[in-house]
Amino acid sequence: MHLITLNPWSETDILETVENSLKIKNHPEKYRHAVGGKSLCLLFQKTSTRTRCAGEIGITQLGGHAHYLDWRTTNFDLADLSDEIRVLSAYVDVILARFLKHSDLAEAAAAATVPMINGCCDRYHPTQALGDLMTVQEHLGRLEGVKLCFIGVHNNVCNSLIAAGMKVGLEVTVIAPEVNPVAVDKELWEEASRKGLYKTLDTNTEVVENSLEKVIAESDIVYTDTWVDMEFFTDPSFAKERKRRLEKMMPYQLNVELLKQHECRVMHCLPAHHGYEISGELVNDERSIIFDQSENRLHSMKAILLKLLAHS
Ligand code: CP
Ligand code: NVA
Secondary structure (H helix, E strand, O other), rough: OOOOOOOOOOOHHHHHHHHHHHHHHOOOOHHHOOOOOOEEEEEEEEOOOHHHHHHHHHHHHOOOOEEEEOOOOOOOOOHHHHHHHHHHHOOOOOEEOOOOHHHHHHHEEEEEEEEOOOOOOOOHHHHHHHHHHHHHHHHHOOOOEEEOEEEEEEHHHHHHHHHHHHHOOOOEEEEEEEEEEOOOOOOHHHHHOOOOOEEEEEOOOOOHHHHHHHHHHOOOOOOOOOOOOHHHOOOOOHHHHHHHOOOOOOHHOHHHHHOOOOOOEEEEEEOOEOOOOOOOHHHHHOEEOOOHHHHHHHHHHHHHHHHHOOOO
């Protein structure tokens, strides 16, 4: 069993993982030897704080061992990807991979003989979404019927929220004047929208100032993410596009003025760019559950590892 996208994961798979994440958070001592000597390889083509630490520290706290590899110090750049993944599969019990391209992840998963976890690619971020469901359950006590509004650039994080939400009855409304071209997944959006669990508002016609506020007023959770994915932040060839996006997106910044007195919770997967998609003041506002959300990545990653190792 892999976790490349949430598509093959059933409602039960997701709910069990959320429930186990909360159990692990409440009683970490019970899981100290849960994976007795198993090894996790972290294979990262992009940078990471939370996902890397959740994997590395998570497997250690479960009694296993982590081995971190990146593109700079290995032969992944020179070799056939499937060959290298077959080799790693013989050394470790599970692989957590952050790749630039979803297509590479799919190729790697096909070659792997141990479970593979998508640690974020250009189209999806499933471990983030599972951790986020845990946080929603922890703060609101339910998932079904929860209304989450994603305001920003429709990206990998947004896709996985839709994919997870549609399995458990969480409603996702997206207000996104921009879509990352590689994140377009019409099949996912149509399926979720047929189930009545996803809608996107046309920012040209439907989102005037008041309706943005109206959606926020009706939401239990307001969520945002970076307007530019991490691999493009310092890429000189993306500089013009970055400037265009930042200017276009500024009216959609989450801040205390926009949220007024609405009692919604605020989420962000982090890393956040204060003063762009979210103000620093809102990150630290009492409605923000961002730091619980980031802590929960650790507990939730442990539940994911336990599930995949039990099925391998
Ligand atoms: N949210 C998240 O995946 O953060 P990192 O990129 O730091 O892993
Ligand atoms: N969507 C952003 C943040 C993911 C944690 C990215 O891919 O860089």
